[in-house]
Amino acid sequence: MSHGFSGAGEGPQTPDGCSVELYRRLPYMGELEAIEPVLIEHPAVLELGCGTGRLCARMVALGLRVTGVDESTEMLAHLPAGVEAVCSKIEALALGRRWPAVLLASHLVNHPEPAVREVFAAAAWRHLTPGGCFFVKRHDTRWLQTVQAGFIGAAHGVAYHAEQIERRGAEVSMRLRYELDGSRWWHSFTTTAMSEAEVESLLRAQGFGACRWLGDKRLWGVAGGVA
Numbered sequence: 001m002s003h004g005f006s007g008a009g010e011g012p013q014t015p016d017g018c019s020v021e022l023y024r025r026l027p028y029m030g031e032l033e034a035i036e037p038v039l040i041e042h043p044a045v046l047e048l049g050c051g052t053g054r055l056c057a058r059m060v061a062l063g064l065r066v067t068g069v070d071e072s073t074e075m076l077a078h079l080p081a082g083v084e085a086v087c088s089k090i091e092a093l094a095l096g097r098r099w100p101a102v103l104l105a106s107h108l109v110n111h112p113e114p115a116v117r118e119v120f121a122a123a124a125w126r127h128l129t130p131g132g133c134f135f136v137k138r139h140d141t142r143w144l145q146t147v148q149a150g151f152i153g154a155a156h157g158v159a160y161h162a163e164q165i166e167r168r169g170a171e172v173s174m175r176l177r178y179e180l181d182g183s184r185w186w187h188s189f190t191t192t193a194m195s196e197a198e199v200e201s202l203l204r205a206q207g208f209g210a211c212r213w214l215g216d217k218r219l220w221g222v223a224g225g226v227a
């Protein structure tokens with residue numbers, strides 16, 4: 001199975017196949033709801049893989065100071081006012097500053113290459129204040145194991161279809177089609193299902209302390225940076 005990431009549709013795509021125009025137009029869909037009570041205890045947040053800043057905008061509205069990191073200048077060009085932009089691969093990030101909260105959303109932790117997952121966690125660790133919190137969102141493992149090709153669902157004006165799905169053990173490759181306001185975008189990617197224990201072990205290896213799981217499906221992990 002190939003780990004190739006690609007995308008198609010109007011406008012440019014990032015190296016991992018995300019469409020800038022799609023993310024520019026997608027509304028905020030409540031992704032941070034489960035962690036907001038904990039997140040707002042931290043005055044400043046570093047989001048790794050921020051895209052156009054959909055989640056950054058919500059964090060700014062919550063009163064947080066936000067820095068967003070992405071490797072795509074085309075994504076960063078759409079960041080909301082007041083968000084500090086950093087163009088970098090997460091793997092190479094070395095800002096020499098630390099934040100009380102670091103966020104890795106959008107299932108980036110489920111990257112199919114174990115070495116990439118490790119460097120993502122390491123980047124979070126070296127930018128986190130001792131005693132700070134790392135917020136990490138994993139894919140719903142059950143969904144990855146059971147989703148079938150066809151219409152997946154619609155929410156907030158966006159319709160989702162899986163055009164192709166291949167499974168090999170914990171690894172799932174799929175091509176998703178997004179439809180919004182008469183436009184269509186495609187995203188092909190491979191992701192690896194990760195249990196709570198697997199994410200915890202990944203984080204422990206970098207030095208993180210205990211992880212608690214938030215949300216009804218326990219998909220948001222909050223791990224402490226050991227003081």
Ligand SMILES: C[S@@+](CC[C@H](N)C(=O)[O-])C[C@H]1O[C@@H](n2cnc3c(N)ncnc32)[C@H](O)[C@@H]1O
Nearest residue numbers: 014016049050051054070071072075089090106
């Ligand atoms: C699915 S989009 C999500 C963006 C944002 N978190 C949101 O929810 O709207 C993933 C973003 O992560 C960025 N990204 C993926 N891998 C990256 C890496 N290794 N280094 C920097 N940015 C990365 C992509 O360029 C893309 O903008």
